[in-house]
Amino acid sequence: MPILKPGTLEFISLNVEQTARLGSRLGEILRPGDIICLSGGLGAGKTAFARGVGKGWGAVPPVTSPTFTLVHEHTRQADSGRLFHVDSYRVAGIEDALSFGLDELLLDRHPVLLEWPERVAPLLPEERLDILFRFEDSERRHIQFEARGERYNELLETFRRRAFGA
Ligand SMILES: Nc1ncnc2c1ncn2[C@@H]1O[C@H](COP(=O)(O)OP(=O)(O)OP(=O)(O)O)[C@@H](O)[C@H]1O
Ligand SMILES: [Mg+2]
Structure with a gap:
């Protein structure tokens, strides 16, 4: 059950599909300029959630793990919107982050999904949505x-x- 407290929400996801569906609900309501930071260890579910966000937003091609390229840019057919992962x-x-223009990306009028935000903490704006994924067991994620x-x-x-009707 989600915990009801202003400004925060906690949830236990029971499987990867549930995590993606949750992401999709968020993707549907993202606006240009929204910054979503996804934290948590390797395999915690950040990309699974991001894939759902992309789907809900309408991203083409689908959001996948950007591990080998730092920035993935997506468009959608509905409008000329762009989403960055x-x-x-x-x-x-x-210095490395600045060299690929992360600072400018974070100021741009596009939604940005950012995995491992702690690596670039000094560049993060104060206003953002933080989402923390914690491994509970093989399938459960807090x-x-x-x-x-x-x-x-x-x-x-x-x-x-x-997402919860609450
Ligand atoms: N409830 C769940 N939510 C999300 N992923 C889950 C869940 N249960 C199992 N998984 C599995 O855990 C893995 C999550 O991988 P994912 O790439 O999303 O992690 P990540 O946090 O992006 O890791 P990395 O830091 O390596 O990029 C996938 O293999 C997925 O199938
Ligand atoms: Mg990932």
Whole structure:
């Protein structure tokens, strides 16, 4: 059951499909400029969730793991919107992140999904949606949403209603 507390939401996902569906509900309501930070260890479910977000948003091609290229750019048919999926796992440091323009990407008017945000912490805006994935067992994942700033409180409330009807 989701825990009801303003600005936060906690959930136990029982399988990968559930995690993706949750992502999809979020993807449907993303707006240009929204920044979603996905934290958690290897295999915790960040990309599974991001894939769902992409699907809900309408991304073409589907969002996959960006491990070998740091930035994946997606478009959708509905409009000329773009969505960026970034994996900072292999970012060597802030200079490296700046060299591929992460700072500008975070200021752009496109939604950004960012895996391993802690690797680029100094570049993160204060206002964002943090989502933490924690491994419980082979299939269960604890997912914690934390809204930072007014836009993200609103986003999380809309998400909560759409995903859980609560
Ligand atoms: N409830 C669940 N939610 C998400 N993934 C799950 C769940 N149960 C099992 N899995 C499996 O865990 C793995 C999650 O992998 P994923 O690539 O999403 O992790 P990640 O957090 O992006 O890791 P990395 O840091 O390596 O990019 C997948 O193989 C998926 O099938
Ligand atoms: Mg990943």
